[in-house]
Amino acid sequence: MFFKRRPTSPHELSDQELLTRYRLDGAVADLGVLYERHMPLVFAVCRKYLRPDEDAQDAVMQLFEKLLDTLRRHEVENFPAWLQTTARNHCLMILRARQRAGPEGALVLHFPDAADMESAGVLHQAGDATEEQDLTEARLQALEHALADLPAGQRRCLELFYLEKKCYRDIADLTGFDLGLVKSHLQNGKRNLKRYLDSAPNAAR
Numbered sequence: 001m002f003f004k005r006r007p008t009s010p011h012e013l014s015d016q017e018l019l020t021r022y023r024l025d026g027a028v029a030d031l032g033v034l035y036e037r038h039m040p041l042v043f044a045v046c047r048k049y050l051r052p053d054e055d056a057q058d059a060v061m062q063l064f065e066k067l068l069d070t071l072r073r074h075e076v077e078n079f080p081a082w083l084q085t086t087a088r089n090h091c092l093m094i095l096r097a098r099q100r101a102g103p104e105g106a107l108v109l110h111f112p113d114a115a116d117m118e119s120a121g122v123l124h125q126a127g128d129a130t131e132e133q134d135l136t137e138a139r140l141q142a143l144e145h146a147l148a149d150l151p152a153g154q155r156r157c158l159e160l161f162y163l164e165k166k167c168y169r170d171i172a173d174l175t176g177f178d179l180g181l182v183k184s185h186l187q188n189g190k191r192n193l194k195r196y197l198d199s200a201p202n203a204a205r
Contacts, residue, residue: 010034015079023072031071035064038080042087049091063090070165093164146196154189157182 046056
């Protein structure tokens with residue numbers, strides 16, 4: 001006698017199993033269970049950067065909408081660490097947008113140094129959470145100043161590529177730059193950041 005196997009409930013699956021199944025099948029219910037599981041962490045991160053709480057809640061929902069596409073295309077191994085860093089960068093992007101009316105608005109990127117931005121851009125996912133927590137405040141401030149001092153085109157391309165996860169073509173469409181200029185701005189921007197950080201006296205590693 002044969003019994004029909006009961007389908008596995010999403011709530012019974014691990015994070016990695018849910019990620020794999022969502023990437024293969026695109027079932028939003030799987031992603032919903034995964035996100036609900038980690039929502040307290042996401043809200044806590046957003047609440048550190050955004051006030052009032054309603055703004056933090058809006059950011060949580062916006063991030064969920066972004067993950068619908070991102071997690072179909074990218075494989076993530078350490079989901080909690082990745083999600084925490086992604087949430088932080090999403091909040092920083094919101095803060096940056098609020099400052100856009102001021103030409104000197106500072107942009108914060110949580111990378112140890114400009115050289116590491118290359119690998120981060122290829123992977124488009126979070127690095128080691130412990131390493132990121134070890135960044136000093138002076139280092140982050142130096143990075144803010146370096147980004148603020150970049151030419152507008154370089155700064156905008158870096159923001160779109162690393163914070164908003166845009167590809168070259170999307171950046172070209174959004175800025176009006178041709179592809180060659182986009183690549184040039186990214187390359188020169190990374191080089192200028194590295195030069196600034198290497199020479200900044202308070203940016204000790």
